[in-house]
Amino acid sequence: MTAQTPKLLLPAVIILFTLAACGEENTPEMSNANTDLNGNNDEVIVTNNNAKPTFANGSVAEATLLNEDEEEIGDVLFFNEGEYVIVEAHIDGIEPGFHGFHLHDEPVCEHDDDTPFSSAAGHYNPEDEDHGNHAGDMPPLYANEDGTAYMAVQLDTFTPEQLLEDGVAVMVHEDPDNLGHIPDRYESTEAQTSGPDDETLDTGDAGARIACGVVTESP
Numbered sequence: 001m002t003a004q005t006p007k008l009l010l011p012a013v014i015i016l017f018t019l020a021a022c023g024e025e026n027t028p029e030m031s032n033a034n035t036d037l038n039g040n041n042d043e044v045i046v047t048n049n050n051a052k053p054t055f056a057n058g059s060v061a062e063a064t065l066l067n068e069d070e071e072e073i074g075d076v077l078f079f080n081e082g083e084y085v086i087v088e089a090h091i092d093g094i095e096p097g098f099h100g101f102h103l104h105d106e107p108v109c110e111h112d113d114d115t116p117f118s119s120a121a122g123h124y125n126p127e128d129e130d131h132g133n134h135a136g137d138m139p140p141l142y143a144n145e146d147g148t149a150y151m152a153v154q155l156d157t158f159t160p161e162q163l164l165e166d167g168v169a170v171m172v173h174e175d176p177d178n179l180g181h182i183p184d185r186y187e188s189t190e191a192q193t194s195g196p197d198d199e200t201l202d203t204g205d206a207g208a209r210i211a212c213g214v215v216t217e218s219p
């Protein structure tokens, strides 16, 4: 029986961690959790000696999201976890459903424009890839019926330090992001090509920009 005790404890730890994450109005205290994203009951493991183990200690970079009316509707935090970056987003006040979620090329979120946040330019794309493979492409955000969204995702497509060095903004879009995935059976009436046209390959057809936040170094 003694040998089973740790196994029995593990689900309880996961449940407690989940409850803490859901019940917390502000940023969940990831740094205090002993359960990592795989549910392993260990300290957050950093295997790459070159990477700072900041996921356990706090975010490296962050962005405060403002909507078109300059109201604060959420924040996005960037943590190092070994060779990966953890992106954690909390939002309250967007339409339910999926929303395109990207890093854009310029760290400028201007509101006094006919096209909101055009100041942030196109997608962060240092490798000159098509949409779906931009370094700034992140999984779409899902907003619940009450307009809240929470997402934590592990990525290997950029580092927080890179974002701070290059200067970027986080962008939330009005519509879902197709990530450039348009099968060849679809033809663009304008471009007369099968599959994704140039606009899709640039933007993922995620529509208007509804919230923007410049990525800055965490205090």
Ligand SMILES: [Cu+2]
Pocket (backbone or CB within 6 Å): 100, 101, 102, 103, 104, 123, 171, 173, 206
């Ligand atoms: Cu975008």
